[in-house]
Ligand SMILES: N=CN[C@@H](CCC(=O)O)C(=O)O
């Protein structure tokens with residue numbers, strides 16, 4: 001239905017990336033087709049896209065409608081709002097001490113086994129008040145938005161008691177209600193076995209299944225459930241039991257799979273019907289094939305493998321050739337990936353994962369949107385979808401990952417509202 005007026009017309013766009021195309025996550029060669037238009041415009045009404053494409057076509061389509069406000073893009077690159085589908089946004093403390101431990105040769109799992117790593121963030125998160133957690137996460141969310149993110153997934157998993165998990169999830173809900181960025185909430189009580197259950201992981205799994213999952217569901221605090229399936233954390237059988245219980249309760253499923261050891265996490269994600277499997281550095285060919293056949297999206301996290309100085313990175317090229325849809329994310333967290341910048345991830349995905357700039361933007365928009373169950377609302381600039389857009393100070397797509405380490409975002413539009421302008425946050 002045609003609106004009565006246009007609230008915002010973004011015009012004089014140098015290069016417009018619409019990501020238009022068939023519904024569904026993009027795979028294989030489709031990931032290179034970004035619906036690119038030179039000399040574009042986007043018309044917005046009621047927070048939604050009315051038209052996006054060549055400026056002459058958009059103007060013809062909205063001819064006769066009053067235009068409330070225009071925004072001259074001055075030849076900038078415009079893409080759909082970036083979607084970050086895997087973060088551990090809400091947490092207490094920070095772990096810069098691990099930088100030196102890594103330099104001394106300790107691995108991620110060594111640090112965790114000594115009671116550090118995730119478990120040190122658990123202590124800091126338990127000690128923090130809800131307001132402290134909110135303030136800290138809000139600052140990170142501001143940075144994410146300044147760097148182009150308009151929708152972000154956020155996991156719990158640093159509480160590891162029912163009350164502390166609920167505390168983290170309530171902070172996510174409050175951020176979603178108060179911040180322009182939309183949050184998608186994931187319960188990850190099975191992120192580590194807490195110290196008080198050391199050597200008794202079966203009992204902790206029981207707690208997650210019998211107490212945490214039903215209460216999180218009852219309070220409607222999370223849409224997805226995720227598990228860290230890894231040697232020394234949760235086994236394939238434990239992960240399967242948690243995912244099965246979550247599925248029964250109606251949660252969507254995600255899995256931290258085959259990050260460090262090839263345990264068969266990718267196969268488990270396929271077996272359980274997970275919407276996405278994350279990390280996947282050690283996933284086997286069989287695992288990738290199983291994911292392709294089951295339609296599981298691979299969420300690759302190159303900032304994590306970079307920061308952990310992993311010997312190799314996720315096999316994004318093999319995934320794309322195999323027909324597995326690939327998404328990208330910061331994995332923002334205080335240990336393995338302390339960065340909010342999806343633009344840094346773009347560079348790392350090009351250089352370490354061998355992805356083209358077109359594949360990268362597909363992985364951070366439409367495929368990332370499908371990885372969090374939002375593919376029908378965001379991730380592309382097509383009529384009817386939410387008007388989430390980013391204007392980059394760049395003349396083409398490759399320039400952003402090429403000129404790395406700085407922020408190229410000029411303007412962010414969220415649901416039709418300008419929330420970042422001139423690279424700065426707009427006050428309410
Ligand atoms: N690998 C497990 N969990 C997080 C790291 C969390 C942390 O180190 O605090 C990840 O996805 O990288």
Ligand SMILES: [Zn+2]
Nearest residue numbers: 086088256331
């Ligand atoms: Zn993670």
